[in-house]
Amino acid sequence: MRAIRGLWRWRSNPLRRPTDLAEAWLALVALVVTLIVVPVAGAAIGTAAQDSLQRSVRDEQRTRxxxxxxxxxxxxxxxxxxxxxxxxxxxxxxxxxxxxxxxxxxxxxxxxxxxxxxxxxxxxxxxxxxxxxxxxxPLDRATATSHALLAGVGAAAGAAGLVECGRLLILWRMRLRRYALWDQAWNRTGPDWGRTEAGS
Known part of the structure; x- marks a missing residue:
């Protein structure tokens, strides 16, 4: 939601820098990816774990x-x-x-x-x-289902964490780039700062 508000706020603001807009887009993309990837990862891992565990339940109940x-x-x-x-x-x-x-x-x-x-x-x-x-x-069906559910929740949490870590890493790189540009601009402006004949 903050990403959407951020995009709206920066849409035509004269103080908007390209990096501000890029950060807002990054947050929006991370939000959309999280809303899509997290449930898909959780469901996929949970379903795979459920199938495997229920197969183990059947095998154990047959052989024990x-x-x-x-x-x-x-x-x-x-x-x-x-x-x-x-x-x-x-x-x-x-x-x-x-x-x-x-x-x-x-x-x-x-x-x-x-x-x-x-x-x-x-x-x-x-x-x-x-x-x-x-x-x-032997493992019972209810225990197997609870383990599969935990696996799905863990996978979803892991996917959300990966998306957020990726967003923070990109944001960190963007900020380093912004600080480098600020340093360059300051180095160009600094020597003339406050001089009347410099036109400032």
């Missing part, structure tokens, strides 16, 4: 399985950061457990169990791949 594991023996407690609440720590039990893989293979290994006081024979659920190796919980 929730199976029942049985405690062989407890190994102690482990404090973990809760991903849903960064300020909260939760305690899980480390146990030696055995389970049957989706392909029917018996498995045994160390894992974390959501059991406060695990005892031999207690059952709990774990996520495994098709061969029975322990894996993290």
């Amino acid at each position: 399985h929730l199976v029942a594991a049985t405690v062989v023996r407890p190994l102690g407690l482990t404090a973990l950061e809760d991903p849903d609440s960064p300020s909260t720590r939760r305690t899980q039990s480390r146990v030696l457990a055995h389970w049957t893989a989706p392909d029917g293979t018996p498995r045994e290994g160390t894992t974390l169990a959501d059991l406060e006081t695990p005892h031999r024979g207690d059952r709990f659920a774990i996520w495994t791949d098709e061969h029975g190796r322990i894996t993290p919980r």
